[in-house]
Structure formats: C-alpha cells, structure tokens
Amino acid sequence: MSVERTLHHFPLDPASRQVRLALGEKRLPFVEVQVRYWEGPTEFLKLNPSGLPPVLIETKHQRTTVIAENRAILEHIEEQEPEPALLGREPGERAEARRLLQWFDRKFDNEVNGFLLHEKMEKRLLRLGAPDLSSLRRGRDALRQHMDYIEGLLNTRDWLAGRRMSLADFAAAAHLSVIDYFGDVPWKDFPATKTWYMKLKSRPAFRPILADRWPGLAPVAHYDDLDF
Amino acid sequence: MSVERTLHHFPLDPASRQVRLALGEKRLPFVEVQVRYWEGPTEFLKLNPSGLPPVLIETKHQRTTVIAENRAILEHIEEQEPEPALLGREPGERAEARRLLQWFDRKFDNEVNGFLLHEKMEKRLLRLGAPDLSSLRRGRDALRQHMDYIEGLLNTRDWLAGRRMSLADFAAAAHLSVIDYFGDVPWKDFPATKTWYMKLKSRPAFRPILADRWPGLAPVAHYDDLDF
The missing domain is CATH 3.40.30.10 (Glutaredoxin)
Structure with a gap:
C-alpha cells in the first residue's frame, strides 16, 4: 500500500x-x-x-x-486518505467547505490576486516593470472586503466552514499567506482573523510554507513570525 | 429516503x-x-x-x-446519488474529469465567457450598451483555441475525460451550449466536437436546456436543432 x-x-x-x-x-x-x-x-x-x-x-x-x-x-x-477528515463528514459541512474553496479560488483570486499578486509577484517574475499603483489599490480594497467577510464568519464559528478545521481554512490561509509574504495583509484591523491565522501558522503543516523564499522576492519581516 | x-x-x-x-x-x-x-x-x-x-x-x-x-x-x-457514476470509478478517471471541470470553470470562463458572454449577454442584462467589437473578437479567438483543444481530446477519446461520459462532458457542453445560444460556435471547423455535441444534445437531460429562452435574448435558429 x-x-x-x-x-x-x-x-x-x-x-x-x-x-x-x-x-x-x-x-x-x-x-x-x-x-x-x-x-x-x-x-x-x-x-x-x-x-x-x-x-x-x-x-x-x-x-x-x-x-x-x-x-x-x-x-x-x-x-x-480519508483520515484526518479535512472536508467534514456531514453533507452540510462538506457543502460549506466546498463553497468556500470555490470562493477563494474564483472570487478571491479574481478580485484580490488578479491585482495584488499580479502587480507584486507576477510582474516581477515576468519582468513586466513596476507595479501599477491604481491596480495595487484596487487589490488592497478588495482584500479588505474579503477580510471583512472572513472576520464575520470567524465571529460566529471556530473555523471558516464551521466547528471543525477544514480545507476551507487551508484555502483561505494559503491565499492570505502569499499576500502576507508581500506584507499586504492588514492584520491589526481583523483580530478574529489574526487569531485564526496564528492557530494555523503554528501547525506543523505550515512550517514548510513559512520557510519559503524566492530569489529576488524577499518576504516582509514578520512573515515567519508565529507571534506577529 | x-x-x-x-x-x-x-x-x-x-x-x-x-x-x-x-x-x-x-x-x-x-x-x-x-x-x-x-x-x-x-x-x-x-x-x-x-x-x-x-x-x-x-x-x-x-x-x-x-x-x-x-x-x-x-x-x-x-x-x-452515486448511480449512474458521472465522475468515473478509478482515481485516474476522476482526476481527469475534475481537471477538466477546473479547466472549463476557470480557464474557459476567464478567456472565453469573460469576453463573449460578457459582451453578448451580461451587458444586455445589465443594460451596459452595445458589445465592444475588439472584446468579441478576443473571445472568439480564445473560443477557437479551446475548441482546438477539445477537438484534439475527442480525436483520441470517446468522451472528454476518457472512455466514459462524465461531468467533464457536461461542463464543456454547458459552456458551449450557452455560447451556441448566441450563435458563436464555429461547429463546421470542428467535426469531432460537433459529433460529440450531437450525442449530448440528444440526451433527455439536455431537453430542458434546449427549451430555454430568455426575454429579449433570442437564440440562434439552430439552437435546439438536434441535426444542426
């Protein structure tokens, strides 16, 4: 096996x-x-x-x-590899986790990454020149709206999809962690999201992510700090 | 139950x-x-x-x-409701069907729908004025590239994901059927894709789709024709 x-x-x-x-x-x-x-x-x-x-x-x-x-x-x-279950066991839990997977991979990706990561990361990898300031602003504004949504969920739930940690948390944390690498996450305005991210950041599975470095793209100082 | x-x-x-x-x-x-x-x-x-x-x-x-x-x-x-299985039974079949689901929902959606359907459908629903011709052209060019890809798959496979009909076929047919409603699918240049679409179109599940009409948006003449 x-x-x-x-x-x-x-x-x-x-x-x-x-x-x-x-x-x-x-x-x-x-x-x-x-x-x-x-x-x-x-x-x-x-x-x-x-x-x-x-x-x-x-x-x-x-x-x-x-x-x-x-x-x-x-x-x-x-x-x-069903154990530990990361999608929930009840149909309703699974549906909610999958709804959020689609939220982050489509909506967050289009509205935030398509501007912020495009300007800060892809343009550097592709040598397309300096970031466009109005696109950066648009991405940052969208990021705040998404963080409002996450904060709202975490004010009534332990984890994004409900009572149990799920792939929805990993999806959200994966997206936020890349934006955090570039120093653009306004953590101080979103206390529930910050606490949630601290919990995820301290899991062993997160360690390789915090060790990531890419030549020419330096992370912000607090990137791998568990107590940021 | x-x-x-x-x-x-x-x-x-x-x-x-x-x-x-x-x-x-x-x-x-x-x-x-x-x-x-x-x-x-x-x-x-x-x-x-x-x-x-x-x-x-x-x-x-x-x-x-x-x-x-x-x-x-x-x-x-x-x-x-596992029967009939629409995702395949083997891990490899399921992976291929899901790869194509993501292809259509992200790549096709961004590159084709974001231009063609935005100009022809969303702008009319939102009363945003006449279609922009360069966006229409961009969407049609991308559609041809996607149809090249579909045609290539269907030249070596019975169905998009392999030997069995799957959700990948429904995803592709769902996207193409909406574009076909507006008359923009160049069927004659893609014979294998046309044959595949005829097979899907004649299934009972497709009937309600072919009966769809939306006020103010008339379909092309061949839209519900099984022998188009």
Whole structure:
C-alpha cells in the first residue's frame, strides 16, 4: 500500500500551498519539484495542459496517476486518505467547505490576486516593470472586503466552514499567506482573523510554507513570525 | 429516503446548466427557481454570499441542506446519488474529469465567457450598451483555441475525460451550449466536437436546456436543432 508522491508546485502559488497544507496535515510525505510555470516549460505542459501548478503524481503498485489542478488533488487526497477528515463528514459541512474553496479560488483570486499578486509577484517574475499603483489599490480594497467577510464568519464559528478545521481554512490561509509574504495583509484591523491565522501558522503543516523564499522576492519581516 | 430538491439557477448560466444536466442524467427531479442574479437579490445573497447561481436546496427527513456553487453541488450529487457514476470509478478517471471541470470553470470562463458572454449577454442584462467589437473578437479567438483543444481530446477519446461520459462532458457542453445560444460556435471547423455535441444534445437531460429562452435574448435558429 505504499504510495510514492511527487508534487510539482510553485512555492508562492496559493493553489499549490493548499495542496502542501493538506498533504502536510495528513502527514503524507512527498518529493517536491518546483515549477517556473510562468516560463511555460514544455515538460510541465504535458503534465497539465493549463500550464498551472499544482500537479501531484502518485505511484502505487507500479501504477502512476497524474492529478492536475488543486481542487482535483484535494478531492483525490480526501478520497484516498480519508483520515484526518479535512472536508467534514456531514453533507452540510462538506457543502460549506466546498463553497468556500470555490470562493477563494474564483472570487478571491479574481478580485484580490488578479491585482495584488499580479502587480507584486507576477510582474516581477515576468519582468513586466513596476507595479501599477491604481491596480495595487484596487487589490488592497478588495482584500479588505474579503477580510471583512472572513472576520464575520470567524465571529460566529471556530473555523471558516464551521466547528471543525477544514480545507476551507487551508484555502483561505494559503491565499492570505502569499499576500502576507508581500506584507499586504492588514492584520491589526481583523483580530478574529489574526487569531485564526496564528492557530494555523503554528501547525506543523505550515512550517514548510513559512520557510519559503524566492530569489529576488524577499518576504516582509514578520512573515515567519508565529507571534506577529 | 425521499429527498425534495429546489435548484436556484439562471437558464443561460453555464455553471447552472452543469448542475441541471447532472440532475437530469441521474433522473433526480427538482423544483426550479430562476434567479436574476445580476440584480443582486437580497434573499439570494443569503443562500450564496457570492451572489452567483447555482444553489441547490435539499430537504430530507425534515432536514434542509443548502449547497452553493456548481462544483460543491456536483460533488455532493455524486456522493449522495452515486448511480449512474458521472465522475468515473478509478482515481485516474476522476482526476481527469475534475481537471477538466477546473479547466472549463476557470480557464474557459476567464478567456472565453469573460469576453463573449460578457459582451453578448451580461451587458444586455445589465443594460451596459452595445458589445465592444475588439472584446468579441478576443473571445472568439480564445473560443477557437479551446475548441482546438477539445477537438484534439475527442480525436483520441470517446468522451472528454476518457472512455466514459462524465461531468467533464457536461461542463464543456454547458459552456458551449450557452455560447451556441448566441450563435458563436464555429461547429463546421470542428467535426469531432460537433459529433460529440450531437450525442449530448440528444440526451433527455439536455431537453430542458434546449427549451430555454430568455426575454429579449433570442437564440440562434439552430439552437435546439438536434441535426444542426
């Protein structure tokens, strides 16, 4: 039953981080391969035609399965390694966790990352010049709206999707952790979110994320500080 | 074990159509409520804070579950009503179907719908004026690239994700059917895709989709023609 896993990922990609957190939380070891996806490497396009990380490759009984895209990987891991359950057990819990997965991967990604991370990260990786200030402002304004929403949920729930920690927490933390790397999360205005993030940040699965560094992109000073 | 289902949807929304096709294929009856989501109705925001359809409401043993967003609903239906299986049974099949679900909901949606459907549908619903021709062209160019990709898959596979019909086919057909409503699918240049779409179009689950009409938005003449 031993499974060998290789994860192709980019350290500062929120989708990749969701998978690293889920694998870490389930204590499933994996070999990592870092992908410079913005350079469109031909070999990687064979693994995922969209050209985007993450891609998980599993080998079990000499049979190899390629699983591309974060949602596919998260659902796969949950089916293959159900304990500890990260999607909830009741249909209502699972629905709520999955609703939030879609919220972060589509709405947050479009409204926040499409501006903030595009300006601060992608433009540097692609050498597209200095950040555009009005796009940065637009991304920061959207981030505050999303944090209002998260704060509201956490004022009535222990974890984002309800009483139990779930993939929804990892999705949110994966996104916020990348934005935090660039120093743009206004933690002090969102105390419940800050407390929630401190709890996640101190989990063993989070350690590799806090150790991430990318050449030419330095993190903000408090990035890996557990008591920020 | 009787379950009462109500689906809140918009007839020309690709995400809603995926769910209608999956429910239809599994022969699960449901009451439908049409949502004018672009008007941001307050009642609907309580069901789904993102403001987007579809939302499925299930009542079973007097217990109500709200499932919002298409991926959450598709996974939920598959878990609750596994037959006929629409995600495949093998991990590799499921991974491939889910990869394609993400392809259509993110890549196709951003690159094609964000231009074509925005110009032809959303701008009319929102009374934002005439379509912008360069955006229409950009959407049509992207559509051709996506159809090249679909055609390539269908030249080596019976169905998009492999040997069996799956949710990946419904996702692709849901997206293409909305664009076809507006007459923008260049079927004649993609023979394998056309044959595949004819097969899907003739399934009973597709009938309600072909009967959709929205006031002020007339479909192209061949829209509901099974032999187009």
